[in-house]
Amino acid sequence: MSTGFAHGTGGGVAPGAVRPSAVHISGLTKVYGEGESAVHALRGVDLDVPHGDYVAIMGASGSGKSTMMNIIGCLDVPTGGGYRLDGIEIGSLDEAQLSIVRNRKIGFVFQSFNLLPRTSAFENVELPLVYGGVRGAERRRRALAALELVGLSDRVDHLPNQLSGGQQQRVAVARALVNAPSLILADEPTGNLDTHSSYEVMGLFDRLNAVGRTIVVITHEEDIAEHAKRFVRLVDGRIVEDRRLSPVDGLPPKLGAAERDRTPRVVTGG
Ligand SMILES: Nc1ncnc2c1ncn2[C@@H]1O[C@H](COP(=O)(O)OP(=O)(O)O)[C@@H](O)[C@H]1O
Numbered sequence: 001m002s003t004g005f006a007h008g009t010g011g012g013v014a015p016g017a018v019r020p021s022a023v024h025i026s027g028l029t030k031v032y033g034e035g036e037s038a039v040h041a042l043r044g045v046d047l048d049v050p051h052g053d054y055v056a057i058m059g060a061s062g063s064g065k066s067t068m069m070n071i072i073g074c075l076d077v078p079t080g081g082g083y084r085l086d087g088i089e090i091g092s093l094d095e096a097q098l099s100i101v102r103n104r105k106i107g108f109v110f111q112s113f114n115l116l117p118r119t120s121a122f123e124n125v126e127l128p129l130v131y132g133g134v135r136g137a138e139r140r141r142r143a144l145a146a147l148e149l150v151g152l153s154d155r156v157d158h159l160p161n162q163l164s165g166g167q168q169q170r171v172a173v174a175r176a177l178v179n180a181p182s183l184i185l186a187d188e189p190t191g192n193l194d195t196h197s198s199y200e201v202m203g204l205f206d207r208l209n210a211v212g213r214t215i216v217v218i219t220h221e222e223d224i225a226e227h228a229k230r231f232v233r234l235v236d237g238r239i240v241e242d243r244r245l246s247p248v249d250g251l252p253p254k255l256g257a258a259e260r261d262r263t264p265r266v267v268t269g270g
């Protein structure tokens, strides 16, 4: 359990009990504003994300992706419908409880990295553990393990502006997973990255999912979505397509393909 890469079963579930889904949404609606000017951003969304899944949410600009991300991330509340995160009924929580749930259960990755400037990679990654009340030595150990996991052991003391975009996003991924959250939620994580860095970050997500992390990625890029095991498309606040590409408990597609390519072939004849 030292790396954050370990396959957690989550706390509080009795042996033999079925673990609740990471995300369970039913009949979700979100209306901004009122009357004539009301915007129906979500019009009745149902979505169940079991632990171990890797979901790409796609849709054109204005289709409701960020609204959905904000609700899944407990950053905003729906107008109607239900949402359970890891079995917790989110609608019944107050602001203080919501901030605890956000800290313990969700690792966020944003398009713009959202690292604190003038704060080292190490301190950025350590921050969720500071909020979570994890003590000094344990905090240090876990933050360093998370940075090692994303391949940045040699950059722990660097400030964000001393790192490339791809490296900054890898720090953000380390920060997102350092708390061993139930869910990693990424909104356009490669939107500010060049092609090479995008592949690095998506490869990291692939490997995290392969060891059991549940990941929801919002993207409008098809080749990014192809990393996920499941493809959900939003149009005008409704899910119009929900297609599974790989089983929940299998390898993510790109990693699976890479594994197959590495398998030596038997050469016959000649
Ligand atoms: N705070 C807000 N107030 C009013 N309308 C909003 C607000 N946020 C989003 N919207 C509207 O809700 C719809 C969905 O937006 P959004 O969830 O941001 O879509 P996406 O992320 O897919 O581009 C859009 O029509 C947008 O203009």
Ligand SMILES: [Mg+2]
Pocket (backbone or CB within 6 Å): 065, 066, 067
């Ligand atoms: Mg958006």
